[in-house]
Amino acid sequence: ITNALEVGCAAGAFTEKLVPYCQGLTVIDVVAQAIARARQRIKEPSRINWIVCDVQQFSTDELFDVIVVAEVLYYLGDIAEMRAAVKNLVRVLAPGGHLIFGSARDANCRRWxxxxxxxxxxxxxxETLIEVERLECRGESVNEDCLLVRFRNPISAS
Incomplete structure (x- = not known):
């Protein structure tokens, strides 16, 4: 992966698994303490650009080959904020790039x-990307029910 974006790193468990595959990685999280914990965990920080910011406010001219956004968007206040975040992420997805989205199902999120x-x-x-693959993840608890979906930006590089 030439250039990846991870939205919401928490303690960096996934970041640690992602970084070996990336020439460049930008990690954003709205919580400064999450960024600090993830930075302590990662051994190769030189390839990572750490940014404390909200996904809706994130702004860059860079395009990303891969964007990972998992278990994050349901923390936004309402559907309009989710739509704004999605629009912002699609804007920075490179032509032909992949966006990997994961979230608990709607029924669980509303219950929470x-x-x-x-x-x-x-x-x-x-509405703007092509769904390539979908995985349903279910555990033993009713709270362990989520979807992982990989999308591709249909706009090809020219």
Missing amino acids: GHAAGAEPVIAMLN
Whole structure:
């Protein structure tokens, strides 16, 4: 992966697995403490650009070959904020690039007090991207029910 973006790193568990595959990686999280914990965990920080910011406010001229956004968007206040975040992420996805989205299902997110979960965001992403692959993840608890979906930007590089 030439240039990747991870949205919401938490303690950096996924970041640690992603970084060996990336020539360049930008990691954003709205919580400064999350960025600090992830930075402590990662052994090769020189390839990582760490940014404390909200996904809706994230701004760059860079394009990313891969964007990973998992278990993040349901923390936004409402559907309009989710739509704004999706629009912002699609804007920075390179032509032919892949966006990997993961989230608890809508029913769980609403039960937890969030505005929405996986299904509405997947519908938003399908408005501009092509769904390539979908994986349903279920555990033993009712709370362990999520979707992972890989999308591709249909706009080819010219």
